[in-house]
Amino acid sequence: MVAIFTPQAEKEFFTPFGPLMGFCRMPAGFVDEMNRAIGRNLADHSQALVGKVRQELRFDQPLIDLAAATLGQTLIEYHIRANHRGAFGDYDHKSRQYELNVMGGWFVRQYAGDYNPLHIHTGAAISCVGYLALPEGIDAEWEEDDRDHHPSHGHLQFAHGTDSHYSVSNFMIRPRVGDFYIFPSNMFHCVYPFRAEGERRSFSMNLSVVERKA
Ligand SMILES: [Fe+2]
Numbered sequence: 713m714v715a716i717f718t719p720q721a722e723k724e725f726f727t728p729f730g731p732l733m734g735f736c737r738m739p740a741g742f743v744d745e746m747n748r749a750i751g752r753n754l755a756d757h758s759q760a761l762v763g764k765v766r767q768e769l770r771f772d773q774p775l776i777d778l779a780a781a782t783l784g785q786t787l788i789e790y791h792i793r794a795n796h797r798g799a800f801g802d803y804d805h806k807s808r809q810y811e812l813n814v815m816g817g818w819f820v821r822q823y824a825g826d827y828n829p830l831h832i833h834t835g836a837a838i839s840c841v842g843y844l845a846l847p848e849g850i851d852a853e854w855e856e857d858d859r860d861h862h863p864s865h866g867h868l869q870f871a872h873g874t875d876s877h878y879s880v881s882n883f884m885i886r887p888r889v890g891d892f893y894i895f896p897s898n899m900f901h902c903v904y905p906f907r908a909e910g911e912r913r914s915f916s917m918n919l920s921v922v923e924r925k926a
Pocket residue numbers: 831832833901916
């Protein structure tokens with residue numbers, strides 16, 4: 713059956729096209745635990761990734777389990793809301809059960825001059841990024857970047873489709889420690905370099921949400 717839009721109010725402005733983004737703040741204890749895990753003996757993951765960055769380390773199973781336990785509900789909610797939106801409400805999540813299937817996770821350790829070229833993630837439906845640390849001098853750099861045109865140092869940028877009137881085709885994120893974003897894995901994105909001394913540390917995961925009839 714084709715989903716039909718049904719207005720819910722006398723007046724509303726809505727966004728039926730384009731990808732859904734998710735955001736939440738991560739618990740401080742989780743951020744600390746993830747940062748401590750950098751000291752573990754994790755495998756290099758850089759050959760599987762496009763990043764031109766100092767180091768990319770693959771999550772071990774305990775890290776995947778920890779991230780899934782902490783962020784799983786939000787990731788499943790993203791999946792449910794995206795399906796609700798695509799079906800204009802004609803989607804009964806209460807009759808279904810959901811399970812997270814995490815294909816992999818990794819840390820990205822980026823330093824001055826490093827960057828992440830435009831890319832997508834394959835083999836998953838959902839990707840995400842969480843920010844764990846930023847260089848001490850990044851705020852001063854951003855102040856200067858703001859005074860110049862088009863601030864972008866160390867930012868994450870998403871691009872979707874072609875620009876047109878009354879539409880938006882890109883979305884820029886300024887990282888903040890503790891912020892967590894969810895996005896469709898096949899959406900183009902890139903990370904710009906910065907100049908400050910110190911580490912910009914994030915993690916990402918690729919995953920899918922498996923649905924079953926309850
Ligand atoms: Fe990426």
